[in-house]
Amino acid sequence: TRSTRPQRMLKAVQKNATKGNPESVISAIDYFCKNSEWAMNVGDEKGSILDSVVTEVNPSTVLELGTYCGYSTVRIARLLSPGTKLITLEFNPAYAAVARQIIAYAGLQDKVTLVEGPSSELIPQIKERFGITTFDFIFLDHWKDRYLPDIKLFEECGLLRKGSVLLADNVICPGTPEYLEYVRNSPHYESRYYPAHLEYTKVEDGLEKSVFLG
Numbered sequence: 001t002r003s004t005r006p007q008r009m010l011k012a013v014q015k016n017a018t019k020g021n022p023e024s025v026i027s028a029i030d031y032f033c034k035n036s037e038w039a040m041n042v043g044d045e046k047g048s049i050l051d052s053v054v055t056e057v058n059p060s061t062v063l064e065l066g067t068y069c070g071y072s073t074v075r076i077a078r079l080l081s082p083g084t085k086l087i088t089l090e091f092n093p094a095y096a097a098v099a100r101q102i103i104a105y106a107g108l109q110d111k112v113t114l115v116e117g118p119s120s121e122l123i124p125q126i127k128e129r130f131g132i133t134t135f136d137f138i139f140l141d142h143w144k145d146r147y148l149p150d151i152k153l154f155e156e157c158g159l160l161r162k163g164s165v166l167l168a169d170n171v172i173c174p175g176t177p178e179y180l181e182y183v184r185n186s187p188h189y190e191s192r193y194y195p196a197h198l199e200y201t202k203v204e205d206g207l208e209k210s211v212f213l214g
């Protein structure tokens with residue numbers, strides 16, 4: 001049977017990147033998406049903004065919603081301090097399998113815990129399963145209509161602390177109107193929009209950074 005796009009992306013990484021070199025894995029995926037097949041990775045332009053926010057926060061506890069092929073997982077994990085791990089949630093087993101291989105190719109498997117399952121089920125389990133009290137940094141890049149219900153779940157489960165930073169992809173395209181309305185109008189968040197473009201295109205998109213105020 002025909003291979004899938006994530007499988008072809010993995011092949012491109014194995015062919016063009018250097019094992020153990022995260023930068024080369026990132027470049028190989030961006031090259032594949034620009035020259036072979038578009039894919040919904042956060043990409044290089046928004047990825048640089050993601051890098052700068054992660055570097056600024058220098059988080060000890062990190063959560064990503066929506067691993068997909070692991071592109072943003074590699075971008076984040078390569079910047080974490082020694083001993084810091086990130087948890088990434090992915091409910092599609094085929095995508096998770098590709099992501100594990102791309103993360104491992106980058107040599108970052110010891111900095112990543114990929115958990116297979118839906119965020120709605122896993123978020124309430126995180127405290128006891130991983131011994132986390134609160135998250136310093138959360139990257140949202142899963143189904144766009146799940147951003148709002150999932151941050152409400154973070155609040156209910158006590159996973160946010162004063163200063164927790166949430167960074168959301170695609171707030172313009174495909175768009176997350178309910179989420180934006182909430183974080184921009186809630187007294188519990190200080191929100192800021194980082195304009196950019198939809199990965200590998202000239203279409204407007206951007207990231208929304210929201211700091212939980214307690």
Ligand SMILES: CNc1ncnc2c1ncn2[C@@H]1O[C@H](/C=C/CNC(=O)c2cc(-c3ccc(F)cc3)cc(O)c2O)[C@@H](O)[C@H]1O
Binds near residue numbers: 066119141173199
């Ligand atoms: C709901 N709870 C969940 N729990 C765990 N994993 C979940 C998940 N929802 C989705 N996922 C996974 O996240 C990933 C889904 C991401 C959804 N992203 C998008 O739809 C998206 C879509 C576009 C896009 C933009 C323009 C366009 F024309 C076509 C697509 C661009 C992006 O940057 C995107 O992130 C998949 O790997 C999916 O299996």
Ligand SMILES: [Mg+2]
Binds near residue numbers: 141
């Ligand atoms: Mg996205």
